[in-house]
Amino acid sequence: xxxxxxxxxxxxxxSGTSVKIECRSLDFQATTMFxxxxxPKQSLMLMATSNEGSKATYEQGVEKDKFLINxxxxxxxxxxxxxxxxxxxxxxxxxxxxxxxxxxxNVLTFGAGSRLTVL
Amino acid sequence: AQKITQTQPxxxxxxxxxxxxxxxxxxxxxxxxxxxxxxxxxxxxxFLIYQGSYDQQNxxxxxxxxxxxxxxxxxxxxxxxxxxGDSAMYFCAMRExxxxxxxxxxxxxxxxxxxx
Numbered sequence: 001x002x003x004x005x006x007x008x009x010x011x012x013x014x015s016g017t018s019v020k021i022e023c024r025s026l027d028f029q030a031t032t033m034f035x036x037x038x039x040p041k042q043s044l045m046l047m048a049t050s051n052e053g054s055k056a057t058y059e060q061g062v063e064k065d066k067f068l069i070n071x072x073x074x075x076x077x078x079x080x081x082x083x084x085x086x087x088x089x090x091x092x093x094x095x096x097x098x099x100x101x102x103x104x105x106n107v108l109t110f111g112a113g114s115r116l117t118v119l
Numbered sequence: 120a121q122k123i124t125q126t127q128p129x130x131x132x133x134x135x136x137x138x139x140x141x142x143x144x145x146x147x148x149x150x151x152x153x154x155x156x157x158x159x160x161x162x163x164x165x166f167l168i169y170q171g172s173y174d175q176q177n178x179x180x181x182x183x184x185x186x187x188x189x190x191x192x193x194x195x196x197x198x199x200x201x202x203x204g205d206s207a208m209y210f211c212a213m214r215e216x217x218x219x220x221x222x223x224x225x226x227x228x229x230x231x232x233x234x235x
Contacts, residue, residue: 032220034222034223042227043210043225043226043227044164044225045225046222046223046224049220049222051220091162093162093164107154107166108222108223109166111163112162112163113162113163113164
């Protein structure tokens with residue numbers, strides 16, 4: 001249980017186009033999801049916190065107009081990279097808190113990630 | 120300042136050996152959680168083990184154990200009886216507070232390799 005599905009796994013696009021990445025919690029509801037970005041051989045950096053029914057909270061330095069986040073339902077959050085450029089090429093990974101019998105754990109379950117390559 | 124520090128860029132051991140992956144953290148919040156995740160080359164993040172700041176005992180999950188030294192602010196991961204399939208990046212992470220709506224902050228990771 002507690003699966004987070006992320007789609008697409010791989011995407012290649014031309015510079016200037018927009019790309020949408022979906023993150024779904026398959027068997028639980030997630031009022032909050034987190035979007036991370038990971039450049040090659042680096043750690044995961046938090047981009048934004050996605051809140052169902054309200055605006056996302058972006059980390060410092062992340063352009064909210066470029067990385068549009070929509071959390072329209074309790075099981076779906078989307079990240080749209082608008083007017084993508086080669087420097088946006090990265091591994092984008094979403095996560096959601098899965099229900100746990102140990103409430104203190106609040107374990108985050110991650111999607112499999114989406115590798116974006118902008119040509 | 121770094122909240123999570125992993126000082127070992129890479130580690131390698133032979134099969135069946137044990138290994139300790141280091142992690143130190145920095146927080147002034149009395150309530151926090153410490154996590155270890157494994158990331159194989161496929162990219163997925165696999166949860167391994169959790170330690171709460173108020174937990175009295177070190178966490179254990181199968182071959183994984185967490186050596187939690189609160190005064191030193193360290194949360195080292197111990198993997199016993201290493202297997203070839205353990206080769207991956209390992210990330211230590213922290214959540215401050217006990218809200219499920221708080222994100223994790225990750226360290227830079229340690230590349231762990233098991234050799235036959």
